[in-house]
Amino acid sequence: MLSDPLTRALDLRNTGQPFVLATVVRAEAPTSAKAGAKAIITADGVLEGWVGGSCTQPTVVREALRALQDGQPRFLRMCPPERMQGNTPGMIEVVLTCISGGTLEIYIEPHLPAPHILAIGHLPVVEALAALAKSMNYTVTVVGENATPEQFPTADHVQRFEMERPAAGLKLDAQTYVVVASHGNYDEPALEAALNSEAAYVALVASKKRRDAVLEYLRGSNVPAEKLARLKSPAGLDLGAVTPEEIALSILAEIVQLRRKPNAQPSPANHSLSVIQPPVSAATLPPSIMEMRPREIPTPGPGEALDPVCFMLVEIATARYKSDYNGQTYYFCAPGCKRTFEKNPAQFA
Incomplete structure (x- = not known):
């Protein structure tokens, strides 16, 4: 028996778990539950507490799970046909x-975790998004990669991006909305992790040319x-x-x-109409350009x-992408260039 439903509700809320608080607000005898009785229903359909016997509990659980799905409270009246x-x-009978x-x-009364904004990157738009989202x-x-709490004082959590484990320590569930804005530094691994998760929304802040290059990499x-169809780019409404x-x-x-x-799903990245240009190399440049x-x-x-x-020029000390071939190290601006090189290094060496 649940001795203190409000304490249980606080525990669930503090751990970010969805639940429903069901409260008897009126009872006409004879009933086993009285006004003020409470129960907690968790997302797996388990009822803890007491709001009536076997006749009422299935209905309460069913409506509680529906409330968790749409986020809307309900007022139930359960009674004999003549009443x-x-x-x-506003009443469900x-x-x-x-x-x-x-x-x-x-x-x-449904209680859902606060929606979660996961902003990956260091552009000024990330700072603005963090502040605006927190105000809501x-x-x-x-x-x-170099994010600090001082740079993002309104964020609840600030952590470094791990290139080798892009999803490490990140919450990527159905209540998470992911925005990637790393200016090409780690767009690809971040998006690959987000698109393979249950995140409700995945968006990329980038130019059309950059978006097409990222999509080509993800296809590869x-x-x-x-x-890939889930990716929203350009990110945001067209304002x-x-x-x-x-x-x-x-x-x-x-x-x-x-x-x-x-039902108003965001339009995905318009990559079906994009022409992905092959990577430029000395072997593919026409003679006029070669000159x-x-x-x-x-x-x-x-x-x-x-x-x-x-x-493109790459700073060796901070280069994220490099590859060794014939005893020489080559440096790349993005993972797409690295992948293209490694498919046929002799073409570029």
């Missing part, structure tokens, strides 16, 4: 044929098409946003729309290397 009041607004013949009115009572987690990583704060507002507005109007190489392709300075695939 039915008809279509009363259930006929009881128990021998006792009493009536119970029970309030079903979201739980906020920021993950970045064998992420299924149905999971014409320009500043980081406006972009953060458009993203949070889309998340609110998804939560409050579940321009000495003038157009940058020369690495001290501590820099040239990405052999896309010809």
